[in-house]
Amino acid sequence: MFSNKKSTGPVLQPEPVIPVDQRKTMETLMADDCRWPIGDPQGADFHFCGKRKVDGHPYCDFHVRRAGQTSKPRTVAYPHFAG
Numbered sequence: 001m002f003s004n005k006k007s008t009g010p011v012l013q014p015e016p017v018i019p020v021d022q023r024k025t026m027e028t029l030m031a032d033d034c035r036w037p038i039g040d041p042q043g044a045d046f047h048f049c050g051k052r053k054v055d056g057h058p059y060c061d062f063h064v065r066r067a068g069q070t071s072k073p074r075t076v077a078y079p080h081f082a083g
Contacts, residue, residue, distance in 0.1 A: 012069065016049075016062060024050030034060035036067075 015038065024033050024047055034049035035058045051060040059067060 012066070013062070018047065018049060018051075022050055023047035034058070034063055036060070036063040 018038065023038075024030075026048075029035065029048055029050070032052055034051045034053045036049040037046070038049060039046040049060055049063060051062070053060050054064050057064045
């Protein structure tokens with residue numbers, strides 16, 4: 001029938017929403033700001049996290065943990081070559 005087995009894969013927390021007045025751009029990033037990029041670099045709303053970064057890392061605590069998580073396995077599709 002149905003399996004009650006839960007997924008054992010990593011659970012990714014949703015990306016935090018950075019209020020507009022706290023978003024950092026290349027021009028406004030300071031030495032202690034998290035450098036996690038958010039959005040499309042060519043988009044008008046592209047910004048960096050900007051929260052206080054963890055010593056020895058370029059990111060805040062949330063993004064240090066996010067960077068250390070493994071991604072979900074991806075299916076690789078290879079083209080079929082007629083032989």
